[in-house]
Amino acid sequence: MIRFEQVVKQYAGGTTAVDNLSFEAPTGQITVLVGPSGCGKTTSLRMINRMIEPTSGHILIDDEDVQTFNAAKLRRGIGYVIQHAGLFPNKRVVDNVATVPQLLGTPKAKARERAREVLELVGLPGDFADRWPSQLSGGQQQRVGVARALAADPPVMLMDEPFSAVDPVVREQLQDEFLRLQRDLGKTIVFVTHDIDEALKLGDQIAVMRVGGKLAQLADPAYLLAHPIDDFVAEFVGRDRGYRALTFAETPPLPLATEATVPLGTTPEQARAATDDEWLLVVDKDRPVGWIQPHVIAAPIESAMLHRGGTVARASGPLRSALDAALSSPSRRGVIAADDGTLLGTVRAHQVLQAIEATERPEVDKADIAPQQTSEHVDLSLDK
Numbered sequence: 142m143i144r145f146e147q148v149v150k151q152y153a154g155g156t157t158a159v160d161n162l163s164f165e166a167p168t169g170q171i172t173v174l175v176g177p178s179g180c181g182k183t184t185s186l187r188m189i190n191r192m193i194e195p196t197s198g199h200i201l202i203d204d205e206d207v208q209t210f211n212a213a214k215l216r217r218g219i220g221y222v223i224q225h226a227g228l229f230p231n232k233r234v235v236d237n238v239a240t241v242p243q244l245l246g247t248p249k250a251k252a253r254e255r256a257r258e259v260l261e262l263v264g265l266p267g268d269f270a271d272r273w274p275s276q277l278s279g280g281q282q283q284r285v286g287v288a289r290a291l292a293a294d295p296p297v298m299l300m301d302e303p304f305s306a307v308d309p310v311v312r313e314q315l316q317d318e319f320l321r322l323q324r325d326l327g328k329t330i331v332f333v334t335h336d337i338d339e340a341l342k343l344g345d346q347i348a349v350m351r352v353g354g355k356l357a358q359l360a361d362p363a364y365l366l367a368h369p370i371d372d373f374v375a376e377f378v379g380r381d382r383g384y385r386a387l388t389f390a391e392t393p394p395l396p397l398a399t400e401a402t403v404p405l406g407t408t409p410e411q412a413r414a415a416t417d418d419e420w421l422l423v424v425d426k427d428r429p430v431g432w433i434q435p436h437v438i439a440a441p442i443e444s445a446m447l448h449r450g451g452t453v454a455r456a457s458g459p460l461r462s463a464l465d466a467a468l469s470s471p472s473r474r475g476v477i478a479a480d481d482g483t484l485l486g487t488v489r490a491h492q493v494l495q496a497i498e499a500t501e502r503p504e505v506d507k508a509d510i511a512p513q514q515t516s517e518h519v520d521l522s523l524d525k
């Protein structure tokens with residue numbers, strides 16, 4: 142566990158970058174620091190591995206003050222990933238990744254062997270290891286950055302906007318892979334981003350910071366969306382936070398309608414006989430694959446003719462997926478599937494909205510509210 146205790150950082154020149162910050166980043170979980178530019182996220186992160194020293198206060202890792210460690214040793218024992226990966230351009234990928242294990246005393250051959258293993262873990266197998274960083278895409282470079290941080294198998298990882306420099310599609314892939322990896326590795330991670338969507342997706346808990354380096358609210362994503370503590374947090378998590386919150390709400394049993402379906406290869410006559418509706422759902426071995434308009438087609442149904450608009454939601458997934466499926470479907474009927482992908486039925490948006498109306502929001506729990514709100518803080522101000 143990483144614990145911030147009333148940490149303050151004032152830079153020479155007088156800027157208070159971090160102001161009386163207290164929070165805990167639990168072991169094995171992802172804590173995201175999020176907030177607008179200049180709110181002190183990077184400064185907070187870098188104080189953990191002592192790239193920056195606090196003006197006052199303490200940071201503890203597993204109850205040991207980081208001040209008691211040798212700074213260089215501490216840094217080697219903590220994985221650190223930054224935007225643009227920060228790879229050594231004159232070292233091959235494998236040697237970039239092997240750097241920290243070697244610094245920690247692992248013989249070169251063994252460190253390289255380990256580097257190849259970790260590169261495979263982050264989706265860069267085989268000959269990627271022997272390339273130069275400049276021969277990789279931005280997304281691949283970020284993966285090398287993650288591999289390099291993981292190579293020495295540190296229990297703690299610090300990640301500063303690691304996925305911000307790549308395009309949105311690659312970013313989503315990197316986030317998904319990172320979450321998959323973390324499920325297996327269970328590192329204690331502090332992750333900095335200015336992107337609330339990224340914070341909500343990755344964070345087990347989210348610390349929202351405001352300019353001036355103060356903690357505005359610390360909570361898990363669902364709670365943050367349902368109960369922003371003030372206007373600043375509400376504004377920051379977005380006007381569409383009600384919609385975003387559906388990502389964290391389980392789908393209750395929905396009133397599914399039986400949908401007429403036809404398999405690929407169905408002739409136009411057969412398709413027209415199957416329904417009176419404008420849209421007809423096509424399946425492949427009981428799995429929904431797309432919609433066609435039976436009165437428009439002139440040849441047997443093949444894959445290329447399908448309207449793929451409309452996502453398929455899993456009955457066991459979040460309510461947001463069910464609503465997205467209904468809203469994005471060309472027939473306005475959202476397709477709901479079982480976990481194995483087979484069709485269960487369809488649902489309309491108003492039915493999903495009724496289900497949303499019936500869901501409960503997380504209870505307000507005072508313990509989740511930012512430490513600045515505690516009486517301790519009030520006492521301090523009264524002392525003056």
Ligand SMILES: Nc1ncnc2c1ncn2[C@@H]1O[C@H](COP(=O)(O)OP(=O)(O)OP(=O)(O)O)[C@@H](O)[C@H]1O
Pocket residue numbers: 152153154156157158176177178179180181182183184185335
């Ligand atoms: N070395 C420094 N000397 C003086 N002021 C600094 C220094 N580094 C950062 N600051 C100031 O401290 C404040 C916090 O900066 P920090 O980089 O921690 O914020 P951030 O939330 O990470 O911002 P961003 O999202 O823009 O990277 C800012 O006002 C910044 O200008």
